[in-house]
Amino acid sequence: MEDKELIYVAGNPNVYPLEYYDEDAGTYAGVIPELLRQFSQQSNYQLVYYQEGSRDQRAQLAKNRQVDLLSGYTQADEAPSHSQPVTVFNAVWEGEQITYQVYVSDVAPEALKGQLESYFASVDEETLSGTSIHAAVQYPTPHALYWSLAGFGLAAAALTAAVILLMRHYRKMLRKARQSIETDEVTGLGNAEYLTRYYKQFVNDKNRILYKLCYFYVDTDQLRRLSNNEETNEFLRYAATLLQEYTGDSDILARVSDHGFVLAKLSGSAQTDEEWLTSLITRARAYSEKYQKPFEVNLSAGIYPIKASDRDLNEMVFNASQSARAASQTGVDYMVCSDQVLHQLLEERRLQADIERALTNQEFELYLQFYVDCGAHRIVGAEALSRWQHPEKGLLTPGRFIPMMEREGKISKLDYYSLEKVCSFLEELVELGIDTFFISCNFSRDTFAAADFVDNCKRIIGQYQFPRELLVFEITESVSSKNISQLQQNTVALKEYGVKLALDDFGEGFTSFYDLQQYPIDIIKLDKSLIDNMGTERGDAILKAMIRVGHELGVTILAEGVETDDQVETITRLQCDLLQGFRFCYPLPRWEAQKKISQLFLTARTDDKSFSPSAP
Ligand code: C2E
Numbered sequence: 001m002e003d004k005e006l007i008y009v010a011g012n013p014n015v016y017p018l019e020y021y022d023e024d025a026g027t028y029a030g031v032i033p034e035l036l037r038q039f040s041q042q043s044n045y046q047l048v049y050y051q052e053g054s055r056d057q058r059a060q061l062a063k064n065r066q067v068d069l070l071s072g073y074t075q076a077d078e079a080p081s082h083s084q085p086v087t088v089f090n091a092v093w094e095g096e097q098i099t100y101q102v103y104v105s106d107v108a109p110e111a112l113k114g115q116l117e118s119y120f121a122s123v124d125e126e127t128l129s130g131t132s133i134h135a136a137v138q139y140p141t142p143h144a145l146y147w148s149l150a151g152f153g154l155a156a157a158a159l160t161a162a163v164i165l166l167m168r169h170y171r172k173m174l175r176k177a178r179q180s181i182e183t184d185e186v187t188g189l190g191n192a193e194y195l196t197r198y199y200k201q202f203v204n205d206k207n208r209i210l211y212k213l214c215y216f217y218v219d220t221d222q223l224r225r226l227s228n229n230e231e232t233n234e235f236l237r238y239a240a241t242l243l244q245e246y247t248g249d250s251d252i253l254a255r256v257s258d259h260g261f262v263l264a265k266l267s268g269s270a271q272t273d274e275e276w277l278t279s280l281i282t283r284a285r286a287y288s289e290k291y292q293k294p295f296e297v298n299l300s301a302g303i304y305p306i307k308a309s310d311r312d313l314n315e316m317v318f319n320a321s322q323s324a325r326a327a328s329q330t331g332v333d334y335m336v337c338s339d340q341v342l343h344q345l346l347e348e349r350r351l352q353a354d355i356e357r358a359l360t361n362q363e364f365e366l367y368l369q370f371y372v373d374c375g376a377h378r379i380v381g382a383e384a385l386s387r388w389q390h391p392e393k394g395l396l397t398p399g400r401f402i403p404m405m406e407r408e409g410k411i412s413k414l415d416y417y418s419l420e421k422v423c424s425f426l427e428e429l430v431e432l433g434i435d436t437f438f439i440s441c442n443f444s445r446d447t448f449a450a451a452d453f454v455d456n457c458k459r460i461i462g463q464y465q466f467p468r469e470l471l472v473f474e475i476t477e478s479v480s481s482k483n484i485s486q487l488q489q490n491t492v493a494l495k496e497y498g499v500k501l502a503l504d505d506f507g508e509g510f511t512s513f514y515d516l517q518q519y520p521i522d523i524i525k526l527d528k529s530l531i532d533n534m535g536t537e538r539g540d541a542i543l544k545a546m547i548r549v550g551h552e553l554g555v556t557i558l559a560e561g562v563e564t565d566d567q568v569e570t571i572t573r574l575q576c577d578l579l580q581g582f583r584f585c586y587p588l589p590r591w592e593a594q595k596k597i598s599q600l601f602l603t604a605r606t607d608d609k610s611f612s613p614s615a616p
Pocket residue numbers: 369384385386397398399402411414415418442443444504505560561562563580581582583587
């Protein structure tokens with residue numbers, strides 16, 4: 001058994017009972033996997049299914065040369081790239097010969113193809129029928145009865161008859177399996193696979209240019225943050241029902257990802273498009289009011305008019321989705337994908353390609369925006385904010401790169417990188433004799449909720465000398481997070497380690513008060529939207545109550561985004577503790593912030609002892 005060479009196999013989850021993915025057993029099952037297992041037992045290879053699951057990933061895995069063997073083909077299927085077929089067995093179905101095949105890829109060991117050929121040639125009726133019985137015993141399913149009956153039949157009957165039986169069952173199962181594979185669980189609409197299948201059926205060379213791909217984007221991440229998973233799903237179902245109303249007989253509607261629906265619409269003129277789109281989006285946005293939900297919902301659309309030369313559905317959906325995101329970011333209802341939009345997308349993709357280099361070359365820079373106290377407006381600390389000094393594009397603010405890095409899964413690298421910069425800055429200040437200035441750091445939710453977050457932070461912080469309470473971690477999480485318990489555990493562990501915690505963007509969602517109970521918070525950062533809405537009697541009363549609750553819990557209250565003297569006056573009257581905003585200063589580069597801090601703290605120390613501000 002030991003020292004067997006590993007062979008990676010990509011299976012076909014959709015040809016029950018010849019080969020299928022058994023969810024219960026968490027593995028591939030059926031006649032072909034069983035034969036392959038027998039082959040594995042008597043050969044020098046150990047066969048392992050690669051990326052097991054109910055998605056057919058064979059084409060991609062073949063393209064990437066990630067597997068040695070691709071399974072579950074007939075002669076009628078499109079051959080995977082970089083590979084050679086080997087016949088498993090032949091069967092006759094409705095007078096037609098069907099050849100079942102596996103493909104050996106060009107990264108497989110050289111001898112594999114020949115060995116498989118001779119193994120499959122040696123498989124006789126008895127082995128095959130035995131395999132089916134064996135499969136039934138090993139993987140009990142609701143069809144076990146059928147299997148055992150089929151098993152007896154197979155043992156006695158000829159191979160052809162057996163395969164006919166199997167095929168009949170297979171067709172029925174395939175239809176069923178297809179239905180479940182092609183359905184979105186949340187809304188009951190078809191999913192991306194469904195869209196692909198119907199697109200092929202509906203759209204052809206003659207009618208292609210009459211179709212438009214409309215992508216409807218829902219910021220589900222934000223929605224989950226502002227409400228919770230169930231509320232989010234409820235809105236998605238509402239949106240699905242609404243979209244169905246606008247779906248004609250020749251149109252295809254599907255939910256293709258967590259964020260998006262696609263409606264492939266046989267369309268009219270631009271004017272009628274404008275009408276139905278505006279009506280649909282307005283109705284979607286009315287959801288919160290209609291059902292009295294305490295959060296805003298949004299639906300933005302990206303429209304991709306299909307061109308005669310377009311062939312790649314995925315690319316079209318991608319373009320439409322990007323236009324929808326662009327619409328969402330710029331606050332318009334919908335955006336038609338034009339050359340200009342595509343150009344911007346291209347720019348974004350180029351920027352995306354620069355991220356790795358930027359991290360290696362340290363192109364991200366630490367900027368600091370000061371916090372002042374409410375009384376004398378003395379500088380007491382700062383928030384660390386990242387900027388990207390791009391060699392060609394100049395200085396980029398986080399809006400240009402953080403959402404992209406989050407999508408690309410690269411944000412953690414930046415977060416740890418920024419943390420390290422902050423630690424080194426704090427150490428520098430302490431060396432200068434400034435040991436009360438505190439700095440808060442932003443972390444993406446995914447970074448903060450990771451299992452190794454605390455260890456990684458301790459490793460970084462441990463390399464620098466400064467009092468730990470000068471470091472503040474900002475969290476922006478709410479009840480709806482996926483890894484809520486891990487996140488909570490992390491906050492507690494960090495607190496024990498000695499750093500402080502701030503709750504960022506407080507008041508943006510309606511679950512924020514819940515977070516106060518969940519996390520050992522030291523500072524609440526009141527979201528800019530609360531500050532912007534100050535001035536009405538009710539608004540001020542709510543804010544005052546919030547501040548009082550915070551104070552009763554022993555928490556420092558900080559107002560973000562303070563821009564005007566009026567705001568300063570009101571928020572001070574409401575007994576806020578700290579302020580941050582353009583009214584006082586913009587984010588400054590590290591060197592400039594350091595100069596200012598040194599001037600203020602070191603001069604003040606000799607002149608006036610009471611100036612020394614303290615960390616919260
Ligand atoms: P945030 O945490 O809410 O940070 C405050 C943002 O508000 C900053 O934008 C700041 O420049 C801006 N701001 C401050 N005062 C005012 C004001 O008076 N008026 C207005 N209109 N805006 C004000 P910035 O620097 O563009 O950062 C945007 C967001 O990017 C931040 O929002 C933060 O969540 C995120 N971010 C920045 N650096 C990092 C980082 O290293 N890692 C992660 N994960 N996120 C970061």
